[in-house]
Amino acid sequence: MNYFNIDFLIVYAFLAITLIIGIRAGRGIKDIREYAIGNKMYGTLTLTLTFLATNIAGISIMDGASGVFFNGIVRIIPEIGVVIQILFFAFFITPKVLQFKAALTLGDVMGDLYGRVSKTIAGILGLFYSISMVSMELLGLGITIEALLGFQASWTIIIGGVFLALYSSYGGIKSVTITDVFQFLILIIVIPLLANIALKHVGGIKVVFASLPPTKLEIFNHENFSYYLTLFLLWSIFPVGITSPPIFQRLLMGRDAQQLRNQYFIVSVFHPTFQLLIMLIGLAGLVLYPTIKANNIIPHIIQQLLPAGGKGLAIAGLLAVIMSTADSYLNAAGLVFAHDIVKPVYDRNGLKIDELKCARYSTAIIGITAIVIALKSTSMLGLSFLAVKFTGPLLMFPLIAGIMGLKVDKQTFYTASLTTLGVFVFISWLLPIAYGHLGVPISILSNGITFFSMHVIKNKGFAIAKQLQSTIEVNMRWQLRSRSILAKLKQFLPTPTNLLAYSRNKVDMYGAPYVLFGVLLAINYILPYFAWTYEAPQTYNTLLMIRFIGAVLCGLLIVKEKWPRFLLPYLPTFWHLTVLYCLPFTNTLLFLNTQGSIECIANVAITTLFLIIVVDWMSFAILMSLGIYLVCVFFQYFFGKIELPLSFSLQYLLVYQFIFITLIGLLFVRRKPIKKTSASDRFAGTELGEQMEFAIQVTSRLVDHLFFYFKNTHQVWSNDRDGFIH
Template sequence: MESIIKFFDPDKAIVLAFLIITLIVGIIAGRDIKNIKDYTIANKSYSTPVLALTLLATMIGGGTTTGDTAQFFQDGLVYLIPSLAIPIAIFLAAKYIAPKFDNRFDGMISVSDIIKYFYGVKAEVFSGLVGYAVCLGVLGVQFTALGSLMASFLSINYSTAIYTACSLIVCYSTFGGIKSVTMTDVLQFAILIVVIPLVASVAITEVGGLAKVFSNPNLTYHFHILSHPKFDEYIALFLFMVIPLVIFQPHLIQRYLMAQNHNQLSRITYIYSFLSFALIFIVVCMAFSALKLFPNIEPKAVIPTIIDNLLPPFMKGVAISGMIAVIMSTADSSLNSAGILIAHNVFPEKYFNTEIGKLNLMKVSTLITGALGIFISLQNYNIVSLLVITSLLLVSSIGIPLLFGLLKFKVSKESFWVCNLVSIMSFLVTEAIGLQDFSIPIIIALLGFIGFISTHIIQNRCIAFVGSKVPDKKKNIKFNNMQLVKIISKYLPTPKNIYQYSNDKVKRYGANYLMFGIFCCINYVVPYFMWTYQEPTHYLIMLELRIFAGMLCVGLLMKDYWPEKLKHYFPLYWHFTLMYCLPFVTTVMLIILEAHYEWLINLTLSIMLLTMLVDWLSFILISLAGMLFGFLFYELVIGDAILPADFETIYLSIYVCLFASLIGILFARPKELNSEEKLEAMQLFGGAIAHEVKTPLATINMGAQYISLLAQKVMDKKQAISSIAEKDNALKALQETCILLKKASIEGISTVDRLLTSLKAMVIAQDKDEYSIKECLEETIKDFMVSTESLGKVNINIENDIIFYGSKHYIKHVLYNLFSNALKHGGSNVEIDIWSEDHKLYFKDYGKGISKEDLPHIFERFYTKSSKGTGIGLSFCKMVMEEMGGALECRSELGKYTEFILKFA
């Protein structure tokens, strides 16, 4: 009986259920793998929430939870310095790196593909080998941690734990590729996002609340920062880690390549950056709670000890599943990336030419890599040193080169190899002389960085970017002091700059002054009848502040009756009123009433209201100015400001400010930004329509004037038509004019129709069926000739007709757009070649061509460098092809040709 009870232990049952569900989800998600893109980047089919969850699950590994908790437990708050570097680096990556992932990298499936784009095939193979070694090392570490965790908590043999859990990961990762990994990551994130706060909450409650967690008299060492012996070490780590190299890991870049566009990529990176700050707070709370409850345990045992000693049955099983999920989410991502790198970037392509052959090679590579990871974890090798070496190589072979390439430096193969050579030589020298110091990895990476940039400067004679010209050696760059003064003065808060800033923001975002004025007039009266009675020491000052605020709001309501001269200053008045009524008055009242709960509620409402009324930058500036002036007002008018010193009030104030601001960011601002984007698109599209229809309308107007002139001649007796010849000429001119008007009207209608079609956000076709591309092409040329006198020289060679399933109307729109662009940029006599091959239609014109700088952006919505273009045609054309399961690609060389490839499913 005891053995049965032990076998059906609830915690073990929960862990077992989690593992089985993970396997089932992985197998189901990976059933419909059709090609390599499905296996590696899921064909860019996932939405922003799914991508964000898989990225978060991948990055929140054992090092982020167990490792960071151990460091805070051992060193205290000084470890905040390097910890905060990661979310800052991720934020910088979201702002400056993610937007650079544009159409240049369409079709790429690994980080080494990007290296190949910048530095060539040899660099691709080298980075593929290094990336594989790093992924294998990470996999071995994660498998070892997973085996130890399961063996410890479930009281089973270490080898059994390894074979059970790790084989499961290898199974679904090999079978379903990135689709299986992504969906299991989502499941694992759902578990760990519950478990980590749960463990922290239980520990904090056991201690007696946050106030007692951070008020332990035995923790004075853990509160030292500036005087801590590791302060210098952690500052150096911060300066190194704050550079956004952390994202250039193979499995993270693979997530980036899964994104549909750079906007989606920026959003998910920002999400991770903000959540990282919350995760750091949770980790600190767990570490300091453990210091209070279990001061003598090993640092790495903090989370296991909390789970084992504080959680009841069932909850313990959920918590163990969460810790397993943390490890699995990193392990399966590393395994998937390793298999792709070795099969796709290292193994010669000539041995596997078919799609199925390459796909099977990737699966076999993933399986073998998983087996190697299991073998490493069973041998108990000390692979930490190997992981350090490969990680250093990863920085020099992938991190630094990608950073420069993405930032559009003029990179070269020589820079890549010098960077790696310097890094390797530096490592060998430090190992040979036996240097063991925390700064060694930083120095090696820094020397690699110097090697790269030095080679770049020697080759280009300056820091050169793509598209920039190499300067003449004889010319020296001179910087005028007056120019520097002008640049600085542009950002100083002078009256002129403040007025201009305020005016620009109101023009862009508007001012909801009427509703705000009414709301505040009511808000400053009603609370007197609903608040609890108090005896404030400065009642008259409070009353005067409210009266003045009410007067300012009345000024808003009377805005339409202002003198015309004063209306120019309304934006300033509007922003001043917001600053005074919300942050200024709230700050003063909060200090006077010693952060009473009712004014904390008022603070929350003020923050949320301000986020809804102004843009985010104005919110920050107005909030900071209001709080500063409020504090100074209290100091100058009332006396020394005595701020609450108790932990509960400080914590509640920070909590209120943080979450009220987050509510504004997450819910109010996105809606406004979406409205702004739509407004800008409407304005751009309105201008495009006006530009496109101006020519046919001008033709119609000219024709109408000519008809009017002819009619006037017929009606005018003094200029009556006297001869038959004149009559025939007049009739012929009238007939030609009517034909011209008809042609112009067809062109105008066709242009507007094409613009409206291109503006659609999605492709919804009513005529889906099987069609012939040859027939579509012939009809398109016929339609095009109606509105165009000449189509140039068109050579059509379609020996094998392409039969596709899709919309005939939309395919004709795509072809019409390609003809239109060829004539628009290549002239009426441009030569065009059209041919088919392997279910692909090639459309090549020998016109101006497209520059390397513009080529990656031509499929972006509203991107155009031409005054005659709208920037929406090619974007919609690509959408049409992808909706049919195909693709639209472009190759071009400036001044020679432009070739579009229509790939049909």
């Protein structure tokens, strides 16, 4: 075997660069805080990249592709759960977690909430979790290199483990972060390139889905649906990812809540996109090589489809995925061992410890331990489940409850933990092997029920610990107060009072172009309607009435200055109802009535972007979802069963334009809060200023984005009403 061909040289260069930048970045570390969280020195982009590099593990690449290869599109269910978990972090965890300003690890937070013993328990569980994950990644490293380069897996595991331990132990989080960024940049080149090449050899996405066996398109009737539903529950309803030591470590690295929230919003967009590319690689591999083993799909595609040099780059990309996760967990393992397990023992005995040196030595020793475990293991997925088997059930609910401000105590935590262990042992004995994966969610559920039941019994309800600012110097004290569950839930129920308050708050914050919107939509409803031809003339009268109602609603917006004074408090709610009716409801109804004509597909793009411009992003999500749902109910009641005989190309175009126009709109043209400080801002807050501002916004942004859209889809509309022109 030639160990100095172009592919090997690319791999050598990647490893050398990783080691060099890792060692250089870790120089000059002075204390354990800098070693653990880098003194919160990193910006949003760096934090985002290191989070993505850590979160996208080697198993997510291999199992993602092999999962869709073997089971079909049902594999997408857990990824939906991951996105829900990421958004949960963004909205609920990031505003609260930085109150633990001195914390370096998850164990520190548990110690603040439940005492020193709880910190040690969290440290032991975190150590177990991290070692399992490092071992899993090293095993994946050995399997990948042996399959692609023919190098013996055991030697790859040993060399790779030593390599990771060198820079991870020396530079801590500073070395890990900078190498994560470098590795992610390699990864973001390789995976899209691999997906593009695989799809090109198949003939495109259309050919992929047209060639799949029907069983690969099943979801709810799939034989493994319960397994993937379990994974969905673990990552959404039960967000066990918060108990991952390196993931929690990156939460503590944030400078402020807004930085962390922005990070998670970016991740919520990138993660599903990346996973979609991986799944497309697996589906393309199924069409190209239906007889090979599922676990070999990515190595086989690299071997068969990539030329010399490209193969080495792809291998470097896979190494980047594996190493960026392994070094993060290795760093976290050494840190929690030194900080959460060893240091408390020294503190209780009145002894001093060089915590930085201890963390470095611990990381190196744990790296060797992970090598031994990887050499003895045969299943990456088994190690992955082993990692969350105890940490998630024992820590998730107590940790989230404490972060969110629930009044917590040691007795509740210990009682819930003992109950959970008992349930886990019993369930593991009771369930057959085929349903063993249900043990983790059942254990988590038992922990939550026990924990919150104990809390309610002890406090006679839910007691919330609320921080109050008592002095100008911002000295914080804790005040306890109780709330009933019903009173708390009432705040989120769509009662008339809550709906009125929601609309007023949103209009006060973002404004509303009542008159301009009314004029524009009233003209659109009246004039073009009679010039159109219809494929279903029997629905003409019904649609005419629907458009007439829309014109009346818009007319009422135009004459809002003439409204009686007692009706003005209801104007914001009327505004949202009118937008709901005129945009998502009416245009979705036209789309269904014309059975998805190409003109109405184009109208979907215009409606989506228009809705993003006139309301805030949360109202956009609510109104769009509600409008589509109401149309489906209305259509089936008045017109009969919904039938959309769309070709695959039109389905693809519809989904593609909706997703990307929504994404572009929310990122670049969404409505932003009004800040009225200067004279010009005060003018913008007046009726005339608001209408002028909206007109300029519509003219510039809508034209720019729609010009780009029409330019790229003109050929489809003019030459092929039923599909794409490739």
